[in-house]
Amino acid sequence: MYTKVDLDKKHIVVLGGGYCGLRVAKILSKKLEKYPDYQVILVDKKKIHLYASDLYEIATAYYPKVTQACLRELSGSITIPFDEVLKGSNSCFLRDNVTSINYSRKTVTFKNSGEIPFEYLVVTLGAVTNFYNLPGVKENSFPLKTIEDGMALECHFEQTFRERSEKNIHTPFHIVVGGGGFTGVEYACEIPGFIKKLSKKYKFDPVEVKVTVVQGGPEMVGLGLEVSVLTMKRFKDLGIDAVCSTRITGYADNQLEVSNKDGTNKRQIPAEILVWTAGIEPNPLLKDFPILHESGCLDVESNLEATHYPKVYAGGDNAAVFDVTHHSMLPKLGLLAVQQAPVIAHNIWADITGKEQKAYVPKFKGFIIALGGKFFIYHKEKQTSMGFFQWIKRRKFDFWYFRSLLPFMKALKKWWKTENIFVQND
Numbered sequence: 482m483y484t485k486v487d488l489d490k491k492h493i494v495v496l497g498g499g500y501c502g503l504r505v506a507k508i509l510s511k512k513l514e515k516y517p518d519y520q521v522i523l524v525d526k527k528k529i530h531l532y533a534s535d536l537y538e539i540a541t542a543y544y545p546k547v548t549q550a551c552l553r554e555l556s557g558s559i560t561i562p563f564d565e566v567l568k569g570s571n572s573c574f575l576r577d578n579v580t581s582i583n584y585s586r587k588t589v590t591f592k593n594s595g596e597i598p599f600e601y602l603v604v605t606l607g608a609v610t611n612f613y614n615l616p617g618v619k620e621n622s623f624p625l626k627t628i629e630d631g632m633a634l635e636c637h638f639e640q641t642f643r644e645r646s647e648k649n650i651h652t653p654f655h656i657v658v659g660g661g662g663f664t665g666v667e668y669a670c671e672i673p674g675f676i677k678k679l680s681k682k683y684k685f686d687p688v689e690v691k692v693t694v695v696q697g698g699p700e701m702v703g704l705g706l707e708v709s710v711l712t713m714k715r716f717k718d719l720g721i722d723a724v725c726s727t728r729i730t731g732y733a734d735n736q737l738e739v740s741n742k743d744g745t746n747k748r749q750i751p752a753e754i755l756v757w758t759a760g761i762e763p764n765p766l767l768k769d770f771p772i773l774h775e776s777g778c779l780d781v782e783s784n785l786e787a788t789h790y791p792k793v794y795a796g797g798d799n800a801a802v803f804d805v806t807h808h809s810m811l812p813k814l815g816l817l818a819v820q821q822a823p824v825i826a827h828n829i830w831a832d833i834t835g836k837e838q839k840a841y842v843p844k845f846k847g848f849i850i851a852l853g854g855k856f857f858i859y860h861k862e863k864q865t866s867m868g869f870f871q872w873i874k875r876r877k878f879d880f881w882y883f884r885s886l887l888p889f890m891k892a893l894k895k896w897w898k899t900e901n902i903f904v905q906n907d
């Protein structure tokens with residue numbers, strides 16, 4: 482059972498148990514074991530941590546017969562209950578929705594638990610899907626950001642093709658993925674395998690289904706021309722259409738409105754399903770801090786403490802970190818959020834105990850992009866390779882991730898189960 486919030490202690494409140502926050506809470510509670518005046522409180526509106534990197538697999542997971550048990554298994558495959566990770570630690574988990582942050586009063590307000598004061602605050606509330614206020618998009622599209630989004634997509638595909646089969650409909654069916662970044666590309670490449678399986682189950686010809694990726698930028702993925710060219714080639718092999726430098730301007734009556742970047746060449750692309758992966762924005766709660774970076778994130782120093790808010794630390798998608806090596810802002814990636822956690826935990830501990838602070842130095846270990854089934858690309862700086870071995874690398878990373886949060890046997894069991902679900906449509 483969870484430890485309760487102890488009002489007599491000084492609180493280090495960690496907002497959000499995602500890639501960064503959960504790890505901060507785990508590491509910090511260990512470091513502060515001998516400091517009984519302090520209590521680490523991890524807060525999340527959900528009771529589970531999400532490993533988002535494999536969400537595209539959830540959205541395209543195939544089961545010959547979909548039952549409640551399958552859906553439970555699916556949703557549990559890339560989520561870990563917070564109590565499993567924090568078991569045995571002296572940190573307190575509070576399942577509640579943060580409604581506001583008041584820096585001058587040093588308090589956080591929750592939907593159910595009222596106001597809790599903090600000595601230190603860690604802001605790791607992540608990002609939300611950005612629909613850019615485009616008419617019809619938010620109301621009619623499927624985002625892919627949360628476990629519920631992934632499950633909703635999977636179920637919608639099942640339901641759509643079951644209905645078409647029952648009504649014997651064989652007209653062309655268009656799926657458009659809005660956004661050709663990491664998430665959009667990985668998801669799109671997994672659709673053909675899913676459709677192939679569904680076509681056998683619901684007796685239709687897979688050529689009835691057309692998948693198109695619409696990318697605003699000039700290249701797919703956003704890791705340079707070489708990765709983009711390889712991705713376009715893979716799209717071709719999988720029968721996926723793709724357009725770059727194309728702006729989505731609205732969505733209505735199963736038609737996506739698009740134009741060139743300069744607003745010319747307005748046209749429509751048929752889309753019975755629109756999957757929206759075209760952007761994120763920082764959690765709206767960050768607006769409770771009056772001074773923010775232009776990106777909407779908290780400016781941070783090299784030790785990840787907020788520039789304008791002493792004793793507030795930010796990480797992951799909430800921190801505006803300048804990368805001195807590449808002379809640009811760091812991208813919003815789970816890999817980097819994970820790296821930032823030990824630095825934040827160390828620096829809060831160091832502040833309390835009078836030890837030396839550490840600077841965060843980003844490490845780019847390369848990107849592994851899934852392009853359908855067991856075909857993966859690995860990209861690091863100027864080096865790009867592709868194929869089956871990259872799939873093994875990615876699966877190894879999945880295991881490392883689970884193992885870093887769970888005991889060995891639990892992590893192994895979870896990983897094995899997860900991989901078995903994912904290979905069903907490869």
Ligand SMILES: Cc1cc2nc3c(=O)[nH]c(=O)nc-3n(C[C@H](O)[C@H](O)[C@H](O)COP(=O)(O)OP(=O)(O)OC[C@H]3O[C@@H](n4cnc5c(N)ncnc54)[C@H](O)[C@@H]3O)c2cc1C
Pocket residue numbers: 496497498499500501502524525526527530531533534535536537577578579580605606607608625626627663664764766796797798799813814815816817818
């Ligand atoms: C589909 C998808 C695939 C991705 N794939 C990769 C990948 O392969 N590699 C990679 O490096 N990155 C990937 N990313 C990016 C990565 O997931 C994010 O960069 C990372 O999750 C950011 O970590 P974080 O700790 O800042 O926030 P998150 O991990 O998003 O965690 C935020 C937490 O805050 C909680 N929260 C939010 N609002 C509230 C509130 N009001 N009250 C209480 N709790 C709240 C949420 O429930 C959540 O648990 C992917 C993202 C998506 C959506």
